[in-house]
Amino acid sequence: MQSFSLILLVLTSVPPAKDAVPTPTPPPGMRVLGAQDKQQLVGAARTAQDPEPPIQSAEEVLEDLRNEAAGIEEPPEEESTELEEMRALEGATLDPGARPNAEVLQSLRRLGLANPLRQRMLDALEEPTFNEDEELGELPLITDLSNFDVARVQPKYDIPVEMQPLVAQYIQFFQGPGRKWFRKWVSRSTRYLPVMQPILEAQGLPRDTVYLAMIESGFSPTAYSWAHASGPWQFISSTGRQYGLHQDFWVDERRDPIKATYAAARYLRDLHKELGHWYLAWAGYNTGSGRVRRLVERHGSDDFWVISAEKGLALETKHYVPKLIAAALIAKHPSAFGFSEDEFVYEQALSFDEVKINDATDLDVIARAAGVSVVDLQDLNPELRRWCTPPASAKNPYVLRLPQGTAARFAENFAKLPAKERLTFRIHKVKRGDTLSQIALTYGTAPEAILQMNRLKSVKTLRLNAELVIPVPASRGGGKTEGDNALARKVAQARRSGVTVLRPEDEVPAGTPRGPVATGPIKTETISGRKRITYGVQSGDSLWAIAQRFQVNVDDMRKWNNLTVRASKKALKVGSVLYVWPDNAPKQVEERAGTVIAQRAPAGNAGRPGTVHELAAGESIWSVAQRYGVSVEDLKRWNNIKDTTRLPTGLRLTVKAP
Numbered sequence: 001m002q003s004f005s006l007i008l009l010v011l012t013s014v015p016p017a018k019d020a021v022p023t024p025t026p027p028p029g030m031r032v033l034g035a036q037d038k039q040q041l042v043g044a045a046r047t048a049q050d051p052e053p054p055i056q057s058a059e060e061v062l063e064d065l066r067n068e069a070a071g072i073e074e075p076p077e078e079e080s081t082e083l084e085e086m087r088a089l090e091g092a093t094l095d096p097g098a099r100p101n102a103e104v105l106q107s108l109r110r111l112g113l114a115n116p117l118r119q120r121m122l123d124a125l126e127e128p129t130f131n132e133d134e135e136l137g138e139l140p141l142i143t144d145l146s147n148f149d150v151a152r153v154q155p156k157y158d159i160p161v162e163m164q165p166l167v168a169q170y171i172q173f174f175q176g177p178g179r180k181w182f183r184k185w186v187s188r189s190t191r192y193l194p195v196m197q198p199i200l201e202a203q204g205l206p207r208d209t210v211y212l213a214m215i216e217s218g219f220s221p222t223a224y225s226w227a228h229a230s231g232p233w234q235f236i237s238s239t240g241r242q243y244g245l246h247q248d249f250w251v252d253e254r255r256d257p258i259k260a261t262y263a264a265a266r267y268l269r270d271l272h273k274e275l276g277h278w279y280l281a282w283a284g285y286n287t288g289s290g291r292v293r294r295l296v297e298r299h300g301s302d303d304f305w306v307i308s309a310e311k312g313l314a315l316e317t318k319h320y321v322p323k324l325i326a327a328a329l330i331a332k333h334p335s336a337f338g339f340s341e342d343e344f345v346y347e348q349a350l351s352f353d354e355v356k357i358n359d360a361t362d363l364d365v366i367a368r369a370a371g372v373s374v375v376d377l378q379d380l381n382p383e384l385r386r387w388c389t390p391p392a393s394a395k396n397p398y399v400l401r402l403p404q405g406t407a408a409r410f411a412e413n414f415a416k417l418p419a420k421e422r423l424t425f426r427i428h429k430v431k432r433g434d435t436l437s438q439i440a441l442t443y444g445t446a447p448e449a450i451l452q453m454n455r456l457k458s459v460k461t462l463r464l465n466a467e468l469v470i471p472v473p474a475s476r477g478g479g480k481t482e483g484d485n486a487l488a489r490k491v492a493q494a495r496r497s498g499v500t501v502l503r504p505e506d507e508v509p510a511g512t513p514r515g516p517v518a519t520g521p522i523k524t525e526t527i528s529g530r531k532r533i534t535y536g537v538q539s540g541d542s543l544w545a546i547a548q549r550f551q552v553n554v555d556d557m558r559k560w561n562n563l564t565v566r567a568s569k570k571a572l573k574v575g576s577v578l579y580v581w582p583d584n585a586p587k588q589v590e591e592r593a594g595t596v597i598a599q600r601a602p603a604g605n606a607g608r609p610g611t612v613h614e615l616a617a618g619e620s621i622w623s624v625a626q627r628y629g630v631s632v633e634d635l636k637r638w639n640n641i642k643d644t645t646r647l648p649t650g651l652r653l654t655v656k657a658p
Contacts, residue, residue, distance in 0.1 A: 093177050139336035145171060156332060158206035159278055161325050164305060170319075170326035175338050183343050185218040186331055191347035192219045192232065196261045203265035205272075211328040212282060213264070215320070221255045221382035231255040231382075233264040243267050249427075249467055250390035256383040257350070279304035279321050287317040352380050353407035356397035357389045360425045362471065364493060365486070369417065370410035372403050386469050387453045388425055422474040423486045425453075430462045432511035437504040443470045446487055447501045452494035458501070461508040533580040537572050545626040550582045615651040620644070628655040 142148050145168040150161055174182040197207040216234040217223035229236045231254035237247060243263035245253040253259045271281035274289050275296070283304060284292045295312045296302050308318040330337045334344075357366075364387070367374045378384065380401040392398040402410055428439055436459060440447045451459065453469045462468075473487050523534040535546060547554045558564070560579050613624055621644045625632045636644065638654045 090173060090178060093173050139333050141338065142336050150329075153329070153333065157208050157328065159208040159211075159328065161329060164322055164325075166319065166322035167325045167329075170323050171330060171337060174326060174330055181218060182327075182330065183339075185214050185327075186334065186339075187344045187346055188219045189214060189331065191350050192257055194349040195258060199258070199261045200265050203262070204269055205265050206278070208328055209265075209268060209278075211324055211331060212268075212285065213261075214327050214331065215323050219257075221257050231260045232257050233260045235260065235263065239267065248390075250385060251383045252385055253383050256381075259383070275302075277302055277304065280307075282321050282324055283308075283313070283317050286320045287314060350380075351404040352401040353404055354399050354401055355407050355410055357400050358392055358394045358397050359389075360391045361389050362423045362486070362490070363387050363389070364490065365417065365422055366400070366402075366410065366414070369413040370402050370406040371413075372406055376403050377401075385455075387455065388423075388469065388471075391425075419474040420485050423449075423471040423490065424474045426470040426472055428468045428470050430464055430466045430468065430510045432464060432509070434462055434510040435504065435507040436462060436501070437507060439468070439470065443472055445470060445472055446491045448494040448499050449487060449490040451499045451501065452490060452497065457499055460502055460506070461512065462510040464511045530581055533582065535578045535580050537574055537576050537578065539574050541572055541626075543572065545623060546578065546580070548623050549627045549629070550580045552580060552582055556581070611654060611656040613653045613655045615647055615649055615653060621647060621653075624653060624655065630655060 139153070145163065148163060150163040154161060192213070193210060196210050196213065200209050201207050213219055213232045217232045219232055221232050223232065223234065224230050225234060227236060230240075230252060233254075235243070235245060235254045237254075240247060240254045240260075240263065243266050245256075245259060245263050247253065268281055268285060271284045271289055272278060275281050275284055275292055280292050280296070280302060291312070292307075295307050295310070298312070299307055299310055301307060304321055307313065308321075330339070335341070363374050363377050363384075366389075367377055370377075374387075377400075380403065384390075389398045389400055426443060428443070430439075436447045436450060439462075440450060449471045450468060451457070453471050471487065471490060473485075521533050521535050525532055525534075533550065535550075537546075543554055543557055547557050557578065557580065560581055613628070615624070621635055621641065622632055625635050632644070634657070635641070635653060635655065638657065641647070
């Protein structure tokens with residue numbers, strides 16, 4: 001992470017060559033670091049060598065940045081966190097409008113400068129130019145990106161690569177602040193390049209298109225973005241389905257590195273056919289082909305750099321193409337860009353056997369039969385969303401991947417497994433009133449096993465209408481049998497993985513409202529000499545009806561509860577609470593918009609106090625019922641009313657039971 005500042009230190013100390021090619025003028029939204037920026041970084045580098053109080057780590061800086069953002073309801077997955085952290089720092093470093101320049105410099109300074117490549121780069125200054133006539137082999141260390149002739153390495157690529165100002169900035173970003181993540185990506189790439197590149201080539205795409213998956217997800221099958229894109233190629237649900245990636249309760253094929261690569265190849269091939277250039281196709285992959293096509297037509301150019309210099313593309317899309325080029329340049333020539341081999345922990349190439357499974361089967365059972373771990377199975381089959389394979393049959397089996405060389409052992413051992421060692425599965429749709437313990441009792445299984453199968457650590461309230469996989473011993477015919485062996489093993493496995501189960505008395509039935517359900521007036525208090533009523537909204541209430549009941553104004557009701565006209569509807573959910581401040585001496589009547597509305601029964605009403613109401617103009621039997629807290633049916637019965645549509649003004653209504 002430290003080499004960003006180091007490169008600037010080196011570059012500021014190198015005299016420019018007489019025939020140096022100047023850095024192209026960056027388009028709007030892109031910038032080249034100026035002399036003042038370099039001087040500040042050089043000063044930061046020198047200051048960092050002096051003793052000073054402890055400073056924050058890079059992780060602490062990123063945590064500070066995240067805490068300033070809008071609150072996130074749920075923590076992202078681990079791989080998603082990797083992408084989000086990198087992109088947060090990427091934005092702060094490469095987007096001058098994202099944060100003040102001083103803060104960017106401070107963040108870079110906090111990353112530190114202790115880097116073993118420093119001396120190697122300083123030594124390279126003794127040879128400031130390269131021998132252009134030598135045969136292209138291992139590139140020497142590049143210390144001056146502005147004078148690097150990218151044409152020297154173009155033959156190594158089957159995608160167009162060129163050095164633009166923003167490409168250089170991304171190279172510096174990956175060398176410095178983004179170094180931690182780029183090391184991960186390159187280390188992980190050796191697992192997926194051998195399987196992804198042949199697929200791309202077979203589908204008519206350049207093999208180096210694979211680096212799009214690098215900048216999308218870092219080659220992570222489990223990456224998940226804020227836009228709900230998933231998998232190594234970051235498909236959203238709709239586009240994934242359009243290109244054949246199945247998504248349901250059991251699987252999400254967007255996460256499968258092989259199936260998703262076929263889909264991405266077809267999608268990119270369509271984009272290239274529509275837009276005519278790979279840069280435009282990549283931009284279309286990020287923002288949609290329609291937007292790119294309209295900009296091409298508007299500006300009369302199919303040059304991505306021309307289009308990106310104008311308005312119309314989001315900043316992320318303007319950065320997308322240069323980011324991909326920078327990633328491809330470094331990934332193929334890491335040592336030339338300051339990365340040493342000992343920085344990478346290369347993963348083995350993806351290899352596997354395939355077997356056909358004819359029924360929904362516990363991964364733990366499959367793992368024991370194959371002599372491998374469940375983690376190995378999940379790693380090879382990232383599309384699985386449950387702890388088991390999906391329902392299947394001999395006619396339509398599910399194809400599962402096993403570690404290479406284990407298929408024969410699995411077939412032999414799996415055939416010998418008795419029923420007591422297996423689990424079968426049911427699907428349960430959560431109904432109102434369900435609890436985990438009740439569901440477990442109904443199916444004769446264990447709560448821990450249900451949580452484990454559904455990848456849940458703990459649950460207090462089940463989500464209404466959610467679907468759960470219920471593991472059931474295959475040999476159970478009722479009561480305790482030897483079929484409990486498999487279930488007991490699943491419970492033990494769940495507990496080892498950190499699953500915890502609440503006591504039945506601590507569970508909350510599904511569908512239970514999260515807030516208190518209040519109906520009618522629930523509290524009366526005096527505040528500053530005025531009476532305030534706390535009212536729980538009931539079924540059938542409206543703001544007008546509540547106002548009539550308490551002889552207040554609707555506008556006052558909105559003011560007391562900080563409600564706009566639009567927000568009033570949301571506030572009137574059953575169980576929500578409103579505050580009412582009834583006047584101590586209300587008017588007898590009020591004229592509102594030409595309609596006279598009775599605020600309180602006139603003093604001249606006959607009969608016992610509060611038992612008779614004289615119908616005022618604009619009132620209905622329903623509003624009277626709401627006002628006195630009785631039902632419409634009661635009012636009709638007490639007053640012998642058959643037709644409520646033609647009630648005359650002045651009609652005297654009995655509003656209490658005779």
